[in-house]
Amino acid sequence: MTDISKQDRVLIFDTTLRDGEQSPGATMTHDEKIEIAEMLDEMGVDIIEAGFPIASEGDFTAVRDIAKNSRNSRICGLARANFADIDRCWDAVKHAELNRIHTFIGTSELHRAIPNLTMDEMADKIHETVSHARNLCEDVQWSPMDATRTEWDYLCRVIEIAIKAGASTINIPDTVGYTAPMESAELIKKLIETVPGADDVIFATHCHNDLGMATANSLAAVAGGARQIECTINGLGERAGNTALEEVVMALKVRNDIMPWDTGIDTTKLMAISRRVATVSGFPVQFNKAIVGKNAFAHESGIHQDGMLKNKETFEIMRPEDVGLSGTSLPLGKHSGRAALRDKLEQLGFEVGDNQLKDVFVRFKDLADRKKEVFDDDLIALMRTGEDAQNDRLQLVTLRVSCGTGGPAEATLVMSIDGEDKTAICKGDGPVDATFNAVRQLHPNAAHLQLYQVHAVTEGTDAQATVSVRLEEDGVIATGQSADTDTVVSSAKAYIHALNRLLVRRAKSGEGVDTKEINWKDVS
Numbered sequence: 001m002t003d004i005s006k007q008d009r010v011l012i013f014d015t016t017l018r019d020g021e022q023s024p025g026a027t028m029t030h031d032e033k034i035e036i037a038e039m040l041d042e043m044g045v046d047i048i049e050a051g052f053p054i055a056s057e058g059d060f061t062a063v064r065d066i067a068k069n070s071r072n073s074r075i076c077g078l079a080r081a082n083f084a085d086i087d088r089c090w091d092a093v094k095h096a097e098l099n100r101i102h103t104f105i106g107t108s109e110l111h112r113a114i115p116n117l118t119m120d121e122m123a124d125k126i127h128e129t130v131s132h133a134r135n136l137c138e139d140v141q142w143s144p145m146d147a148t149r150t151e152w153d154y155l156c157r158v159i160e161i162a163i164k165a166g167a168s169t170i171n172i173p174d175t176v177g178y179t180a181p182m183e184s185a186e187l188i189k190k191l192i193e194t195v196p197g198a199d200d201v202i203f204a205t206h207c208h209n210d211l212g213m214a215t216a217n218s219l220a221a222v223a224g225g226a227r228q229i230e231c232t233i234n235g236l237g238e239r240a241g242n243t244a245l246e247e248v249v250m251a252l253k254v255r256n257d258i259m260p261w262d263t264g265i266d267t268t269k270l271m272a273i274s275r276r277v278a279t280v281s282g283f284p285v286q287f288n289k290a291i292v293g294k295n296a297f298a299h300e301s302g303i304h305q306d307g308m309l310k311n312k313e314t315f316e317i318m319r320p321e322d323v324g325l326s327g328t329s330l331p332l333g334k335h336s337g338r339a340a341l342r343d344k345l346e347q348l349g350f351e352v353g354d355n356q357l358k359d360v361f362v363r364f365k366d367l368a369d370r371k372k373e374v375f376d377d378d379l380i381a382l383m384r385t386g387e388d389a390q391n392d393r394l395q396l397v398t399l400r401v402s403c404g405t406g407g408p409a410e411a412t413l414v415m416s417i418d419g420e421d422k423t424a425i426c427k428g429d430g431p432v433d434a435t436f437n438a439v440r441q442l443h444p445n446a447a448h449l450q451l452y453q454v455h456a457v458t459e460g461t462d463a464q465a466t467v468s469v470r471l472e473e474d475g476v477i478a479t480g481q482s483a484d485t486d487t488v489v490s491s492a493k494a495y496i497h498a499l500n501r502l503l504v505r506r507a508k509s510g511e512g513v514d515t516k517e518i519n520w521k522d523v524s
């Protein structure tokens, strides 16, 4: 006899469409299920548990259509331990070239009490239902639900009965996520050693994540001799979910040195299917989720970014390309350093020398302190607005604005004019109007405002607002731009920027207005 537990291939049994869909609120439509099944098939999943055909007409139709549509994967349906469920399941899965009936019953004392069956009565039921399934389908999987809380002797007894009745896969569910890795490995190992006929069947592991140990328990079960892992995309499933497919598959790939078992999964498809399942189920993936989380291959802190730029292996144990990402991401934020900032600026086409980098870095940190993440567009705006600000004659020093209901807006502006700080307090019709009035009071001018435009550079309420201001004075036109998380500050800077440009242009044409000539006594 071949001892299957000695083989190095582990079958991947995906139950996203059955156990995954049992998550409250995760219901998927017929077409979505067909699409996910196609993706699972293409990715190399060995067995797809497509649904529970007796559950509803919709479930039946979905399993049947997935079976009709299947190419490489075996299509399986779930059935309780009764003929009606098994017949209905067969009617759905029989359309697939490779099919399977998965029938189960709760064998622990707690679960035996539900249908009120004695141990002997349940044993008889298992024999007759597995035999019935086997008469219909040549591939039958049987599960003693709540196996990890079932008495050892009884568990061995019912497994032997199921094998004798024709089950070729014996699944050991940890239905309530109760086991732990050492116990999980030991349980499978002892079952294979003890149950007559165990060498001829495949033992499967089906773990739930109630204590956060589903992945560890599944891998331990494989070490104990299981050769099928039951899992779901993103770990979707009842309560805290099932074992996450992407986690066990990547763990076996990355640590093949100590877990020398292979799966047939094309791991480069993991990210795409994870995102699709998240969308159709309405269950977003947590940012720090292993393998497929938004941050799984992202490094924000300066020391990590510097390490990654020098050698990717410093902070990554797998290549992002292996899970279907185009590469590592080094998002910029308040924890980032100069190395990553320079790298990003170069990617965006800005060549920065050491001195310029120093200056940009200060402004970048200032922005990062106010914003969760600094995006590419934020940096572009930062570079553009910083281009010649140091040499400007007019510079914003501070601005406070009070606005809202119950009165006109009031701006208190401190502006440096040729190196001297001046203050103005002005009212206006809204915060921007009050601010522009204050600028005009400190720097009287006849420039006509031709354009005032605001748009958000990136998403979110902390997005930078880019403001463009176009001024015209005696036929001379100047445009100013600025970006800031505060729209009014950005508006003030853009206006001042435009005025500086007007000053430069007029000075070049010999008609410069010398701000030093302004009588500051009149200015409050």
Ligand SMILES: CC(=O)SCCNC(=O)CCNC(=O)[C@H](O)C(C)(C)COP(=O)(O)OP(=O)(O)OC[C@H]1O[C@@H](n2cnc3c(N)ncnc32)[C@H](O)[C@@H]1OP(=O)(O)O
Binding pocket: 019, 022, 052, 054, 055, 056, 079, 080, 081, 082, 104, 105, 106, 114, 115, 145, 175
């Ligand atoms: C651990 C798991 O994931 S098990 C799978 C859980 N998934 C689901 O339950 C999703 C689909 N379920 C359903 O749509 C419905 O529960 C149905 C259609 C299957 C059954 O609906 P109903 O007939 O109204 O029964 P209801 O759901 O109220 O109760 C379950 C019945 O199944 C029985 N039952 C539960 N498990 C099994 C089993 N493995 N074998 C035989 N009978 C079982 C219960 O004893 C109960 O029987 P009763 O109605 O005679 O008291």
Ligand SMILES: CC(C)C(=O)C(=O)O
Binding pocket: 019, 078, 104, 143, 145, 146, 171, 173, 174, 175, 176, 206, 208
């Ligand atoms: C139906 C069985 C296999 C199940 O999902 C469980 O016990 O968790």
Ligand SMILES: [Mg+2]
Binding pocket: 019, 173, 175, 206, 208, 238
């Ligand atoms: Mg389950």
